[in-house]
Amino acid sequence: MVKLSQKAKADKAMKDVLSETLCEMGAEDRRVVVFDADLAGPSGTAVFGKKFPERFFDCGIMEANMAGAAGGISESGAIPFIHSFSAFASRKCMDQIFMAMCYPKANVKILASDPGITAQDNGGSHQGMEDMGMLMGLHNITLLEPADDVAFRWMLRTVKDTWGVHYIRFFRRAQDSIYDQDTQFELGKANILRDGSDVTIFASGIEVREALTAADLLAAKGIRARVADMFTWKPIDEQMIVRCARETGAIVTAENHSEDNGLGHAVAAVLAQTVPCPCEFIGIHEFGEVGDLPFLLRRFGLGAESIAAAAEKAIARK
Secondary structure (H helix, E strand, C coil): CCCECCCCECCCCHHHHHHHHHHHHHHHCCCEEEEECCCHHHHCCHHHHHHCHHHEEECCCCHHHHHHHHHHHHCCCCEEEEEEEHHHHHHCCHHHHHHHHHCCCCCCEEEEECEHHHHHHHCHHHCECCHHHHHHCCCCEEEECCCCHHHHHHHHHHHHCCCCEEEEEECCCCCECCECCCCCCCCCCCEEEECCCCEEEEECCCHHHHHHHHHHHHHCCCCCEEEEECCEEECCCHHHHHHHHHHHCCEEEEEEEECCCCHHHHHHHHHHHCCCCCEEEEEECCCCCCCCHHHHHHHCCCCHHHHHHHHHHHHHCC
16 A cells, blocks of 8 residues: 555645646756647646747647647657647547557657546536547557646656656646655556455546545445555556455446546456456546536535445445
8 A cells, every 4th residue: 555645635736736847847858848729827838838938839729730740749759748628638639649649659748637527617518528538449548647746746757758648637726635745656557545355446536535535434334445546547457456356346436537438447347357346337427517626526426425335335236
């Protein structure tokens, strides 16, 4: 198990972590370039643009062109980081991600902010509920979602030094602290945050905190829930899934994403081929709507209470 943070809330918003880390990497490595799609202020990439104007490109509201240009410039040896809201970084760029990035095995880092319900008041048009599922079917791409600022900073630095197409979906605002500052991560390997023997909850992003709270609710009933942060969706940690299925005999997945094509399906596919066991899914079943995060967590059944109920259902099916 990894060591958890003792802080309730991160000191900085995720967009500030992005801004600082991009500037640090830009100062260290002239190959780092940044593209944005008319969201430099909200994303924090504007700071990089002021510091390194010759390596910053605001492409306007033309996300597909931005993605194609990033794939092209990566062929020159540059390391492009491109940003838009997750809904647009995926839906509007799907063919460019395929043709200009994954197919030629390019070296591009896609930063997709405010996925799922974290788009909040921007409403259903901006709430990327299906982005990871869309990209899951592509080859030569790594899909990531940090639970907090510590994981996010590690991801940014790691993908910069790791060849390939990487897609990171993240919530721009300050998040609950999960990890101790000295935590070690590994691409493609889930982290166990809390041990337990009755059920395993696999979660990522904002659902990690909800899963930990659900484990507390279950503990009050004498149920020991294991919580694992599945921060890499592709390639998924098959060994961890098999281990947890064998040791706990019941699985719950919790994702701020469409249940139709996301983390739950990826985990279930592993289970179907290895250690079949009861599996319950927490995810989104419809288009989004306007609201703040607490409301939307309740509205779409993504909160701790829903996760705890799903865990009890999975245990009952053993």
